[in-house]
Amino acid sequence: MAYQGVPGAYSEAAAGKAYPNCDPIPCDQFEVAFQAVEIWIADRAVLPVENSLGGSIHRNYDLLLRHRLHIVGEVQLPIHHCLLALPGVRMEHITRIISHPQALSQCENTLTKMGLNASREAVDDTAGAAEYIATNNLRNTAAIASVRAAELYGLQTLAKGIQDDSSNVTRFVILSREPIIPRIDRPFKTSIVFVQEKGTNILFKVLSSFAFRNFGLPCNFEMVSGLGRGPAVQF
Ligand SMILES: O=C(O)C(=O)Cc1ccccc1
Known part of the structure; x- marks a missing residue:
């Protein structure tokens, strides 16, 4: 995967939660993870799309539109962030905090309350931030990442559970080359993308026909940029 x-x-943890026996394949960028499935290096890709604190990850919804992979599953992963630094480094040595933008925003209030006078810097992923500190022996920098990242890269945990909301959960979708054809023996969740042409009220018409037939209303509702064809609405 x-x-x-x-x-x-965290995406690796989500892969393991969805498929405990899978072989996780790390990729530099989301594009690369999509391509790995498209060219048969991997059978599945896992993609974070939404967080209980930060909301939707719009860039990743855009990726879903630009590629032809299908959503075949979802995983909800509780996220417990830690502040990690090299062994021996104390809180007062930290002048810079690096992590994935979602992780930085999910801990912003707690970091402020901790009185840390440190700049924030976004990097591609949380564990990559931990690895970067270890590889470059950065004694003034801390990473926001998981306990597992601390173990893997030999960092110490300066603070645990630093997410602003203790029930911080990220929703990941599992992507595949082949769709799952929904059956009628159990409920299936479906994602539908609408491209709104100016003045057509298409969304209103579709939602009305759902309501008219007493369909359960969609639970996620996202605005995405829509491939330069005007705004699309996805849920
Ligand atoms: O950077 C990671 O570890 C990810 O998997 C992305 C992410 C970042 C913060 C919360 C959830 C997922």
């Missing part, structure tokens, strides 16, 4: 990041990233 392809995922974006290096070992210890």
Whole structure:
């Protein structure tokens, strides 16, 4: 299963939660994870799409539109962030905090309350931030990442559970080359993308026909940029 990041990233944990016996394949970028499935290096890719704190990850919804992979599953992963640094480094030595943008925003209030006078810097993934500190022996820098990332890259945990909301959960979707054809023996979740042409009210018409037939209303509702063809609406 392809995922974006290096070992210890939350996406790797999501892959393991979805398929405990899978072989996780780390990829530099989400694009690379999609391509790994498209060219048969991997059978599945895992992609974070939404967080209980930060909301939707719009860039990743855009990726779904630009590629021809199908959503075949979903995983909800509780996220417990830690502040990691090299062994022996103390909180007062930290002048820079690096992590994935989602992780930085999910811990912003806690970091402020901790009185850390440190700049924030976004990098590609949380575990990659931990690896970067270890490889470059950075004693003034801390990473926001998982306990597993700390173990893998030999960092110490300065603080645990630093997410602003203790029930911080990220929703990941599992992608495949082949779709799952929904059956009628149990409920299936479906994603539908609409491209809104100016003045057509298409979304209103579709939602009305759902309501008219007493369909359960969609639970996720996203605005995505829509491939330069005007705004699309996805749920
Ligand atoms: O960077 C990671 O480890 C990821 O898998 C992306 C991410 C970052 C923060 C919360 C959930 C997923």
